[in-house]
Amino acid sequence: MTQIESADQIELINRSSSYTVSKSLICAKIPFFNELCSSQGGEKFQVNLNESSLESVINWVHSDCIVINMNNVLQLYEAADDLQIASIKSLCQLFFDENFSAKEIPALIKLVRDDNSLLNFNKINSFLSRNFLRLINGEYFLEFPLEVVKYILSLDTCVETEYSVFQAILKWIKHDKLRGVHLQELMKCIRWCHTFKDCYVHIKEDEFIVKNLPQLDELACEPGECRNSCFNKRVKEKNLISLLYVDDNIMSMSYYTGDNCWEPCGTFERDNQMPIGVISEEHVVDVIFNSGRTGIRIDLVGKKYRWLEMSGSSSAYYNQLYDCFKPKFDRESSYRAYIQDGVKKIDHWVDLEKNTLIENKGVMNIICYPRKDEKLYCFLPVEHVDWYKHKFADHRVHAVILNDACYIITKSLTFRIFDMVKKTIEKSKPFDGMNYTFEDLQLDSHEANVILLIKSQKKVMMFDTRKKEWTSMGQIFSRYEIMALVSTDIPVQFIKKLYSKKRVK
Numbered sequence: 001m002t003q004i005e006s007a008d009q010i011e012l013i014n015r016s017s018s019y020t021v022s023k024s025l026i027c028a029k030i031p032f033f034n035e036l037c038s039s040q041g042g043e044k045f046q047v048n049l050n051e052s053s054l055e056s057v058i059n060w061v062h063s064d065c066i067v068i069n070m071n072n073v074l075q076l077y078e079a080a081d082d083l084q085i086a087s088i089k090s091l092c093q094l095f096f097d098e099n100f101s102a103k104e105i106p107a108l109i110k111l112v113r114d115d116n117s118l119l120n121f122n123k124i125n126s127f128l129s130r131n132f133l134r135l136i137n138g139e140y141f142l143e144f145p146l147e148v149v150k151y152i153l154s155l156d157t158c159v160e161t162e163y164s165v166f167q168a169i170l171k172w173i174k175h176d177k178l179r180g181v182h183l184q185e186l187m188k189c190i191r192w193c194h195t196f197k198d199c200y201v202h203i204k205e206d207e208f209i210v211k212n213l214p215q216l217d218e219l220a221c222e223p224g225e226c227r228n229s230c231f232n233k234r235v236k237e238k239n240l241i242s243l244l245y246v247d248d249n250i251m252s253m254s255y256y257t258g259d260n261c262w263e264p265c266g267t268f269e270r271d272n273q274m275p276i277g278v279i280s281e282e283h284v285v286d287v288i289f290n291s292g293r294t295g296i297r298i299d300l301v302g303k304k305y306r307w308l309e310m311s312g313s314s315s316a317y318y319n320q321l322y323d324c325f326k327p328k329f330d331r332e333s334s335y336r337a338y339i340q341d342g343v344k345k346i347d348h349w350v351d352l353e354k355n356t357l358i359e360n361k362g363v364m365n366i367i368c369y370p371r372k373d374e375k376l377y378c379f380l381p382v383e384h385v386d387w388y389k390h391k392f393a394d395h396r397v398h399a400v401i402l403n404d405a406c407y408i409i410t411k412s413l414t415f416r417i418f419d420m421v422k423k424t425i426e427k428s429k430p431f432d433g434m435n436y437t438f439e440d441l442q443l444d445s446h447e448a449n450v451i452l453l454i455k456s457q458k459k460v461m462m463f464d465t466r467k468k469e470w471t472s473m474g475q476i477f478s479r480y481e482i483m484a485l486v487s488t489d490i491p492v493q494f495i496k497k498l499y500s501k502k503r504v505k
């Protein structure tokens, strides 16, 4: 028995269930049925939706109350999308952005569908590829089942070398004694045809491989004789981009195409409504600069951007990264040292400021001052959650990490190179008499060069890390102020060209 007046009754048939509901109520709350009733009329409607999702929606119509969790959010979103219920869609979006973490990947991969805009294969694959190094340095990855690990290792992940893929395999295999049997199978995921000789030797000579996979030569392959699924080369160069302030809420971007040419990508408008969840559309990128202290999120297709809050609240950038990947801290092998004039290892705990936070190969590092001491301090890598979550202290060092060396400029404009492997420090004063101020500088890298931007002068200096010398990269002439010059992984295929170019000879 229902409370519905018979004149107001309609029947909704969905797969194995049929619901008798109030037409006026359903049409008032669900735009899809409202359109259907007014265009078709009748008392019986057939739909084809996930059963528990439709029932949740019907309950919501009658109670204004809906329960969302990670198990139902994708299907509920899909149903709300089909039924055009904007409020449920945005609740799902909010819930998903706030609760998504790498831990959910194995369960989500089974539910992903291509026509779901909340999460589809493009989105999850781009998330896994871009965050591959963060993922494999986190705790959640270690608990993934074999098929999910294989799935991830088969993607075009953002790695600088196939050695990172090897490291991922070792981490996962070593986490559980019983996983040794999968070693050979996973080693086939390395794209051997695109692995450099020295990298191959490095893998072959690894202690664990010598012991557990001495027949590596039989498994690996070479171009022309591919025995695995090497497809394309996944190692990708980063793009050097420049960002300029055009107006209070407008910025412009260009990227370096080589040979002194910068291709403009047009302007971007500030939009504080852009979602800031750690998983985003493929064409949305986070650009971090200023020694990890500043970041913006750019939507390359929507031509929008917003500033990121870096640390502090639970939705801040680093806080989200921590929650999403749960970095596994390796306190035993982490190295802390003063790097003032010489390198002096530190074994006891010291209270530190948070002056920088620099990501290198998916691991965060910090170069900072102790609270009580004026000595420059080096702390590699980050080994406590507070480094993610605490706010930054004063800006006292510019730093960038490149090929196992850390390049530092202090307030006195001393330039230091800390060799992270040999644990040595070199010190020089290349900017004496050049009229620079600490606040006016920004340090980044491109390929094998350290890049120094002098913002007010719009000059760019370049330090060749092989020749160890500074040269001028040029001066930018523009009426706009420079926001940043930064190397980043940017999916340039999403940028609409302002002009086209083709080869004619």
Ligand SMILES: [Zn+2]
Residues within 6 Å of the ligand: 142, 143, 175
């Ligand atoms: Zn475990």
Ligand SMILES: [Zn+2]
Residues within 6 Å of the ligand: 191, 192, 193, 221, 222, 223, 225, 226, 227, 228, 229, 230
């Ligand atoms: Zn191959």
